[in-house]
Amino acid sequence: MDSLITAAGQALARGDPLGALKRVALRDDAAALALRGIAMAQLGDLVRAKALLKSAARAFGPKEAVARARCIVAEAEIALVSRDLTWPVKALDSARVTLEAHGDHANAAHARTLQIRRLLLIGRLDEAESFIADLAPTLLPPPLRSTLQLAVAGIAIRRLHIKEARRALMRAWQAAQQAGIPALGTEVESAALVIDTPAARLIMKGKARPLLLEEVEELFTTGTFVVDACRNVVRGGNTVVSLATRPVLLALARTLAEAWPGDVSREKLLSRAFGAKHADESHRARLRVEIGRLRAELRGLADISATSGGFKLEPRRRSDAVVLAPLVEEEHAAVLAFLADGEAWSSSALAIALDASPRTVQRALEQLSAAGKVQSFGRGRALRWVTPSVPGFPTTLLLPGPLPSG
Structure with a gap:
């Protein structure tokens, strides 16, 4: 590889796309096209970057499998950033296997981090964690180590393990400083702000207040009866009942929890759960059926008793009843x-x-x-x-x- 290509590659590794373009902007050989594509991606012109990388992949000869695989990895990163989730994931995995087979472990690890980031984006946390287990963070270069720790923090945040998330963010920050890439440090700082930003509302006894992530995590450990309207589940201690596919039951549970320790009139329940403005006997019959179904779902967590005015929620563990809302x-x-x-x-x-x-x-x-x-x-x-x-x-x-x- 000639000196200009080497210098352009080093500039890109430092996060200096303009420095890379100064060296290869007028060249159309395969390596230069690939570097120009990566530089344009760093500058935010993703359409041009994708076109250049495709041209580079075609320009590399049949014996240059590693170079083509690197282009595919770069294309995958552009697809992820541009939220093109239909981009063929199998092509990325195939490129990763090729890179590993030829000893390019750094770019193979980069391909793996892209897979992890995609899985995190679509909420497949267990798969993302299994991929993370395949990587040894201490063996990665600082930029990849920072990216990997950002993914670890993202998973921890989604699972509400906030202390673990803070530790991962600290490791990501340290790696970003070692990498010397300002944009990466900014990304870590933005991710860290999430932990100190209100994430939900707690509704209890008719009053609402914002909660930080750590407060949400603590709430789930207290054994409090929680109607979690953020994730559409009902929680009590270690028991979680999903109502994600039962919107009527979720609406009933939330209305009852918001009114706790008081009761809720049948008219209000009908309005919240069914949108019924004028209840007739058929609506009341349906309400009785749905209340029965909710009792069955919440068995072990709470009772629902009929009152002269409507229905009342009674948590089994003598705990408070609250609603966690967006x-x-x-x-x-x-x-x-x-x-x-x-x-x-x-x-x-x-x-x-x-x-x-x-x-x-x-x-x-x-x-x-x-x-x-x-x-x-x-x-x-x-x-x-x-x-x-x-x-x-x-x-x-x-x-x-x-x-x-x-």
Whole structure:
């Protein structure tokens, strides 16, 4: 490899894309195209970067498998940043195997970190953790070590292990300082802000107040009866009952918990759970059925007793009953939560991340667009959706459950 290519590669490793371009901007050989593509990606021109990397991959000869694999890894990173979750993951894994077979362990580890970041983005935490176990952080170069620790912190935050997340963020910061890449340090600082930003609201006895992540974690260890409207579950000690696919039961549980220790009228329950403005006997019969189903779901956690005025929640462990709610509640909140990361998303990527049908997501985006809450640009497969940062969505940590199918 000639001196200009070597110097450009070193500039990119330092996070200096302009320095790299000064050395290879006028060259069209395969190596120069690849370096130009990576430089353009660092500068934010992802469309041009993708085109240059594809050209580089084609320009490398059949005996240059490692170089082509490196281009594929770079393409995968661009796809991840641009939220193209339909990009072929098998191609990345194949490139990683090729790099490992040829002794390029640093780029193979980079490919693995991209897989981890993608799994974290779509909420597949167990798979992400299994991939992390395959890597030895002490053997990674500082930039990769920082990225890996950011992923570890992200998983810990999603699992509400905040002390573990702080330790991982500290390791990420130290590695970023060793790398000497300002953008990486900024990314770690932004991630650290999440822990000290209110993430949810606690509603108890008719009053609401914001909670930090550490307070949410502590709440779950107290044995308090919690209707978790962020993740659509009911918690009590180590028992967790999912109501993610039972929106009526979740609405009933939340209404009863918000009114605790008092009772809730049948009319209010009908309005909150069914949207019934004028209840008739059929609505009352349905309410009795759904209350019976909720009793069965919460068996062991709480009783629901009938009162002269309606129904009352009675936690079994003589604990308080509270509701954990998102800071911002509105229709299609899950879509807004993902768009609030500042990146441009395709509807297909949102469908993958939300585990919802593409048509359901598309309808949500159309309604949000009509309300002026999101904007689109591009056409066809290049169509992307963005929104200004939405207050109340500091992370994807407490995302609402999947969108209702329809």
